[in-house]
Amino acid sequence: MSSNRVVADSALTALAPAIWGSTYLVTTEFLPPDRPLLAGMIRALPAGLVLLVLGRTLPKGIWWGRALVLGVLNIGAFFYLLFVAAYHLPGGVAALVMSIQPMLVLMLSALLLKDKVKPVHVAACVLGAAGVGLLVLQPNAGLDAVGVGAGLLGAVSMASGIVLTKRWGRPEGVGLLTFTGWQLTVGGLVLLPITLVGEGLPDRLTGENLGGFAYLGLIGALFAYAVWFRGVERLPALAVSFLSFSSPLAATLLGWFVLDQSLSPLQLAGALTVVAAVVLAQPRPARRKAPQAEPESGPQAKEPVRA
Structure with missing residues (x-):
């Protein structure tokens, strides 16, 4: 995979969690109060049914069970827990709690995908968590036990979904939008x-x-x-999970632009640290070794110089 391809795939995939970072603002400013189940169901089910009608393909065999598991982990349970956290915590703080997801993916990938844990991955985890902490943990940050618990469980749900999606892949002959539609529909039907x-x-x-x-x-x-499932297919699971750090970054920046919340020098430093962690965790194409010249032979080969 070329370096340009990796950068393009990473940038496109990062759009998904950046959009999810706007969920906190939309929830508090536009949705009916205290309706996390309704918000999760309406977010998932209509979109899933549209994709299901367009794809006109249902799961077969073992994929009925897999679609159910992935739909609950990636959509149903995650959406509900996400909205509970959004209703109980400031947007940036809710995103911070969920930023443990890359650490969970790191452990699950080692167990289920047999991925090798590299020091650079551990360093990126620490760097990302520190950056998000600087970004959203301010003296006036509101903490709520229900919101924190929901955020932690949401991170577990999404991390499990990422790793299982990577392990199982996508059924042969099933398009990406259809595969996405299965999961959105399952998640919405479970919540209904x-x-x-x-x-x-x-x-x-x-x-x-x-x-x-x-x-x-x-x-x-x-x-x-x-966009997200496309990235899960093309990038390593851990690299994808690190892109979720763009969610608290987007949530904080939206608070700055839309709600006139100020950004301190520490928050700006945290934003740069988050970006550095994401870049550090992304895959890099292996460098091709230059072909070694074959030793000369025959009558024109030079004799070695003897001392």
């Missing part, structure tokens, strides 16, 4: 009855609510997950 029983439907939805749901479904789910 729980939403109806646990939260019910709101009495009314405002134009802002509908706009927020439309953004999360079309951009935050349909587009972002298609």
